[in-house]
Amino acid sequence: MHWAEARQTARDAVKPLESVELPLADALGMALASPVRALVALPGHDNSAMDGYAVAGPGPWTVAGAVRAGGAPHPSPLTPGTAVEIATGAPVPPGTRAVLPVEHAVHKGRRVAGTVPDGKHVRRRGEDCPEGRELLGTATTMTAAGLGAAAQAGHDTLLVHRRPRVAVVVTGDELETSGRPRPGRVRDAIGPMLPGLLRASGAEEHGLTRLADRPDGLTEALTESEADVVVVCGATSAGPADHLRGVLRALRAEVRVSGVACRPGHPQLLAVLLDGRCVVGLPGNPFAALAAGLTLLQPLLTTLGGHRVPSPLTARLTSPVTPHAEDTKLVAVTRSGATATPTGHDRPGSLWGAALADALAVLPPDWDGAEAELLPLPR
Ligand SMILES: Nc1nc2c(c(=O)[nH]1)N[C@H]1C(S)=C(S)[C@@H](COP(=O)(O)OP(=O)(O)OC[C@H]3O[C@@H](n4cnc5c(N)ncnc54)[C@H](O)[C@@H]3O)O[C@H]1N2
Numbered sequence: 001m002h003w004a005e006a007r008q009t010a011r012d013a014v015k016p017l018e019s020v021e022l023p024l025a026d027a028l029g030m031a032l033a034s035p036v037r038a039l040v041a042l043p044g045h046d047n048s049a050m051d052g053y054a055v056a057g058p059g060p061w062t063v064a065g066a067v068r069a070g071g072a073p074h075p076s077p078l079t080p081g082t083a084v085e086i087a088t089g090a091p092v093p094p095g096t097r098a099v100l101p102v103e104h105a106v107h108k109g110r111r112v113a114g115t116v117p118d119g120k121h122v123r124r125r126g127e128d129c130p131e132g133r134e135l136l137g138t139a140t141t142m143t144a145a146g147l148g149a150a151a152q153a154g155h156d157t158l159l160v161h162r163r164p165r166v167a168v169v170v171t172g173d174e175l176e177t178s179g180r181p182r183p184g185r186v187r188d189a190i191g192p193m194l195p196g197l198l199r200a201s202g203a204e205e206h207g208l209t210r211l212a213d214r215p216d217g218l219t220e221a222l223t224e225s226e227a228d229v230v231v232v233c234g235a236t237s238a239g240p241a242d243h244l245r246g247v248l249r250a251l252r253a254e255v256r257v258s259g260v261a262c263r264p265g266h267p268q269l270l271a272v273l274l275d276g277r278c279v280v281g282l283p284g285n286p287f288a289a290l291a292a293g294l295t296l297l298q299p300l301l302t303t304l305g306g307h308r309v310p311s312p313l314t315a316r317l318t319s320p321v322t323p324h325a326e327d328t329k330l331v332a333v334t335r336s337g338a339t340a341t342p343t344g345h346d347r348p349g350s351l352w353g354a355a356l357a358d359a360l361a362v363l364p365p366d367w368d369g370a371e372a373e374l375l376p377l378p379r
């Protein structure tokens with residue numbers, strides 16, 4: 001299957017998960033399941049944009065008191081020729097014509113003078129956002145600023161799609177999990193890489209299982225997991241130790257993507273189990289696993305989490321790369337403004353190039369050598 005079609009198939013394979021109501025602080029990075037509206041007008045009252053004097057009528061003005069933000073409002077409307085000392089954010093008394101900033105005020109005993117145009121430095125109730133207006137639409141991913149905006153608008157909790165739970169199964173008789181690998185063995189590089197990829201896709205890890213290259217443990221890992229998605233690493237190919245496809249057949253899973261025309265990441269797969277949960281097979285070659293993680297797993301997880309499809313990012317490559325004759329090539333690059341530079345060192349078995357990079361450039365077989373789409377790498 002073509003690379004772009006495989007990504008779309010992954011997006012379309014699932015629907016957003018159910019919604020949960022969470023305190024603001026817990027909703028960072030999650031997608032809204034319903035819009036955030038302003039529960040109050042913003043700002044909530046006419047107030048001063050400057051520290052200075054709220055003045056009525058033409059100057060000079062007799063100063064008749066002071067108002068502070070959060071303090072008691074001025075007891076009576078201002079009459080022409082009077083002023084009150086006022087702090088930024090404090091409610092302006094009725095009758096206020098403008099606020100004269102303190103640095104523009106000339107003091108003459110109990111009177112102040114200065115020039116200020118009508119309406120200057122007064123923020124009117126509702127001028128930023130009227131009460132009831134939608135601030136953020138459904139599917140917006142909550143950022144730090146988004147949480148602040150929701151708090152300004154009077155919210156304590158948000159209705160968001162729950163995070164997808166992902167069980168990880170790392171297979172391979174040859175894998176070691178610590179230290180320098182002994183002769184003939186290799187360190188597991190995918191186990192340490194996946195949590196960052198899952199977090200960046202709005203998902204959470206729900207258990208990691210290590211399996212030898214045998215089918216029985218794999219069947220249990222797929223059927224007994226309570227995760228929404230099971231990711232199986234390193235059993236996707238056609239070798240005698242690659243059991244994933246056989247196990248999926250035995251479980252009567254519907255294989256939606258069986259191999260993607262991309263390099264690396266060629267033998268990746270996506271299947272849906274009879275109960276609707278998904279299985280993603282990532283190739284064992286570590287850079288191929290990363291490429292597949294961005295091709296099938298990330299779109300699947302962002303749909304489950306209810307997020308919008310991000311607008312594509314593009315850049316011009318600073319050095320020539322020859323596209324593959326038939327497959328989409330994924331190349332590790334570093335971005336700088338509108339350009340991207342290949343890092344090299346990005347053969348399927350090596351994560352060195354990807355570790356130096358901040359994106360993968362997507363080069364289809366018919367790439368014209370101009371702009372390339374970039375997939376940002378998780379940080
Ligand atoms: N006859 C064919 N052989 C292979 C094909 C093919 O189409 N026909 N495809 C090749 C490609 S492309 C890839 S990618 C790999 C995918 O293989 P598997 O997903 O079955 O993975 P393994 O065979 O178990 O391992 C491949 C390679 O990666 C190393 N590995 C595995 N897991 C990890 C890990 N967690 N951390 C680090 N390295 C890992 C493993 O030692 C092997 O060197 O198949 C090709 N063969």
Ligand code: MOO
Nearest residue numbers: 264265266288348
């Ligand atoms: O496509 Mo494999 O995924 O080259 O390494």
